Amino acid sequence: MNAVTPIRTPAEQALIGAFGALRDAGPAAAALESLRVDGFARFEATGLPHRRVEAWKYTDLRTMMREAKPLAGAPDASALLAAKVAVGRLPRVGGSRIVLIDGHHAPDLADGGPLPEGVSVSGLAEALVRRPELQALLAGQPATRENTAFALNNAFLTDGLLIEIAPGTAVSHALDLVFLTSDGAAKLTNARVVVIVGAGATAGLVETHLGPAGTDYQKNVVVQAIIRDGARLEHGRRQLEGSEALHLSTLEAEIGAEAHFDTLTLTSGAAVARNQLFVRFSGENARATLRGVSLLKGRQHADTTLVMDHAVPNCESRETFKHVLDGEAHGVFQGKIIVQPIAQKTDGRMMSQTIMLAEGPAMDNKPELEIFADDVACAHGCTCGELDEDLMFYLKARGIPSQEAEALLVEAFAREAIEDFGDEGLGEAVEELRAALLASVTDWMLART
Amino acid sequence: MSLLKIKNLTAKLADEDKQILNGLNLTVEKGQVAAIMGPNGSGKSTLSYVLAGREDYEVTGGEALLDGENILELAADERAAKGLFLAFQYPIEIPGVGQMTFLKAAINAQRKKNGLDEISTPEFIKLVNGKAKELGISPDMLKRSVNVGFSGGEKKRNEILQMALLQPKVAILDETDSGLDIDALKIVADGVNAMRSPDRSFVVITHYQRLLDYIKPDVVHVLSGGRIITTGGPELALELEAKGYADIVGKAA
Numbered sequence: 001m002n003a004v005t006p007i008r009t010p011a012e013q014a015l016i017g018a019f020g021a022l023r024d025a026g027p028a029a030a031a032l033e034s035l036r037v038d039g040f041a042r043f044e045a046t047g048l049p050h051r052r053v054e055a056w057k058y059t060d061l062r063t064m065m066r067e068a069k070p071l072a073g074a075p076d077a078s079a080l081l082a083a084k085v086a087v088g089r090l091p092r093v094g095g096s097r098i099v100l101i102d103g104h105h106a107p108d109l110a111d112g113g114p115l116p117e118g119v120s121v122s123g124l125a126e127a128l129v130r131r132p133e134l135q136a137l138l139a140g141q142p143a144t145r146e147n148t149a150f151a152l153n154n155a156f157l158t159d160g161l162l163i164e165i166a167p168g169t170a171v172s173h174a175l176d177l178v179f180l181t182s183d184g185a186a187k188l189t190n191a192r193v194v195v196i197v198g199a200g201a202t203a204g205l206v207e208t209h210l211g212p213a214g215t216d217y218q219k220n221v222v223v224q225a226i227i228r229d230g231a232r233l234e235h236g237r238r239q240l241e242g243s244e245a246l247h248l249s250t251l252e253a254e255i256g257a258e259a260h261f262d263t264l265t266l267t268s269g270a271a272v273a274r275n276q277l278f279v280r281f282s283g284e285n286a287r288a289t290l291r292g293v294s295l296l297k298g299r300q301h302a303d304t305t306l307v308m309d310h311a312v313p314n315c316e317s318r319e320t321f322k323h324v325l326d327g328e329a330h331g332v333f334q335g336k337i338i339v340q341p342i343a344q345k346t347d348g349r350m351m352s353q354t355i356m357l358a359e360g361p362a363m364d365n366k367p368e369l370e371i372f373a374d375d376v377a378c379a380h381g382c383t384c385g386e387l388d389e390d391l392m393f394y395l396k397a398r399g400i401p402s403q404e405a406e407a408l409l410v411e412a413f414a415r416e417a418i419e420d421f422g423d424e425g426l427g428e429a430v431e432e433l434r435a436a437l438l439a440s441v442t443d444w445m446l447a448r449t
Numbered sequence: 450m451s452l453l454k455i456k457n458l459t460a461k462l463a464d465e466d467k468q469i470l471n472g473l474n475l476t477v478e479k480g481q482v483a484a485i486m487g488p489n490g491s492g493k494s495t496l497s498y499v500l501a502g503r504e505d506y507e508v509t510g511g512e513a514l515l516d517g518e519n520i521l522e523l524a525a526d527e528r529a530a531k532g533l534f535l536a537f538q539y540p541i542e543i544p545g546v547g548q549m550t551f552l553k554a555a556i557n558a559q560r561k562k563n564g565l566d567e568i569s570t571p572e573f574i575k576l577v578n579g580k581a582k583e584l585g586i587s588p589d590m591l592k593r594s595v596n597v598g599f600s601g602g603e604k605k606r607n608e609i610l611q612m613a614l615l616q617p618k619v620a621i622l623d624e625t626d627s628g629l630d631i632d633a634l635k636i637v638a639d640g641v642n643a644m645r646s647p648d649r650s651f652v653v654i655t656h657y658q659r660l661l662d663y664i665k666p667d668v669v670h671v672l673s674g675g676r677i678i679t680t681g682g683p684e685l686a687l688e689l690e691a692k693g694y695a696d697i698v699g700k701a702a
Contacts, residue, residue: 389504389505390541391541391543393501393503393504393525394537394540394541394543395543395551395554396502396524396525396526396529397501397502397525397526397529397534397535397537398526398529398551398554398555398558398611398615399526399529399530399555399558399559399562399615400526400554400555400558401524401526401558402524402526404554404558405526408546408550408551408554409543409545409546411545411546412543412544412545412546412594413545415545416545
């Protein structure tokens with residue numbers, strides 16, 4: 001049998017080289033080592049995904065990621081100082097702020113007072129030594145494990161953050177988690193955060209992703225959330241990356257019995273973004289609400305790909321994703337709901353809606369329902385259109401200029417996905433986040449020309 | 450002096466050939482309430498839309514002067530800022546846009562174009578609550594999305610609320626009586642009458658004389674075939690109510 005040597009793109013070669021350099025730099029903790037080796041082997045077997053890989057049909061990463069930037073190291077003193085200024089300019093949207101610079105935890109940049117009682121933050125590598133059982137969690141759910149972005153994140157896993165909410169804790173303010181890419185030469189950031197919400201606990205977490213405009217930096221971030229029985233997690237994301245950035249994000253969630261997970265992503269940054277959600281119910285009578293609003297202009301490309309796995313009976317999921325497209329932007333929504341054979345009484349509803357503000361944009365929608373149980377309610381819907389002329393005329397007839405009228409209508413469109421986000425227990429913090437997200441929709445509309 | 454002067458106006462739907470307005474001439478004096486009556490299809494709503502600047506109509510000739518300035522080249526929002534107001538026959542529901550957000554945006558847009566600062570929130574709330582109370586608009590209606598879940602009467606009252614807040618020079622009321630019961634009609638008419646002033650003109654478009662019992666016109670114009678075919682005093686409305694349009698339209702033809 002002849003061995004086949006695949007032709008590697010420059011990006012793939014660079015990634016392979018980076019893995020080798022990391023390995024040569026010294027041995028990692030044993031647990032990390034095996035995750036890395038497994039992740040790398042998976043990447044090496046397939047290379048970067050391209051359009052003939054169904055899950056990446058509309059986001060040909062092999063073409064879009066021409067080169068791989070050097071792996072970001074820990075920020076030096078001057079980078080930290082500059083980062084402190086950049087992070088300081090970003091208004092907090094919750095309680096305690098936790099900052100990662102280039103994927104590395106920067107405790108000195110924490111803000112908003114000490115962590116609330118019952119919340120602990122520790123280094124992932126160190127936690128893994130104490131608690132080897134975390135390794136199975138980090139290896140990912142079966143569907144996640146097959147994903148190339150996730151495999152690459154494991155291949156380059158050096159450390160990360162473990163955020164734990166003790167069972168029964170009610171955290172009154174969301175944690176404000178900031179991922180900043182520092183200035184300077186473009187780099188590839190590998191970031192990993194694991195959140196474990198203990199049984200019966202309630203918590204909120206807001207991620208904000210940002211970095212320098214005009215630099216084609218790359219980020220591959222994985223957030224894994226374990227929501228134990230009876231717990232609630234409200235998770236918000238603001239993807240405000242620099243205009244030239246490549247942003248790969250994977251959110252994996254495992255939801256226990258009678259637990260509730262609510263996630264909302266606002267996407268307006270990056271040249272190319274892939275926002276992946278792998279969510280699985282592992283206990284009955286749980287609820288998940290997955291939503292997103294993408295605001296894209298120019299030649300931006302953003303892909304939201306989700307897999308909602310109803311693996312047990314009696315769970316409810318709602319998937320609501322909205323795109324607002326201008327210029328020659330390209331939006332992608334791939335939503336898959338899986339109802340396993342035992343998952344009777346599943347209730348799943350998925351909706352993708354798009355407003356086109358110009359002639360140039362394109363939107364690809366791919367809803368998939370894989371239903372193997374016979375007593376379920378599942379539906380999906382999809383709309384795509386321009387702003388309603390009658391509504392526009394009514395607003396203009398009251399003196400409101402076109403651009404402002406459009407902003408009002410687009411904000412109303414986005415509001416549906418944003419307004420009932422969040423748990424009442426998180427009160428003001430969620431209120432602030434909702435207000436911040438709606439304001440960023442309006443700002444985006446008014447600034448777009 | 451005239452606040453609104455329309456000269457030889459011709460217009461059609463942008464994507465059709467048929468002329469709907471055929472050389473319409475109309476002068477509305479300052480402080481005047483002018484009723485425009487006419488049969489179905491005479492061009493009444495077209496006139497209101499063309500004046501307000503709806504883009505699916507195309508003006509093919511003539512001019513419309515608002516306080517001496519031709520407004521036909523202006524965008525709808527610019528006309529509104531110059532003091533033209535259209536109370537819609539069918540006010541539109543705007544889900545997701547809060548009533549207060551909408552009213553504030555409208556007031557501030559007008560103030561901005563007139564070189565004024567934005568209205569302060571307390572001043573705005575006081576203003577809206579005062580006017581809303583006069584029109585029997587409940588605080589609950591102000592909390593909802595624009596016109597969403599409003600009854601026909603509530604939508605029309607909401608139009609009058611907007612007019613009261615924007616204080617236009619010329620207000621066009623397009624079949625404001627349609628879909629209203631007597632009580633709602635009285636509230637709307639009272640709202641309009643409270644705004645009558647020597648500096649403001651009204652164009653009241655209606656099919657029926659009934660509205661004119663409550664909003665007394667100074668002059669009545671009859672529109673037919675896209676032109677004003679006759680003009681008279683309030684008694685003309687009564688005559689139309691008694692005899693119908695056929696007689697007068699026939700005479701003019």
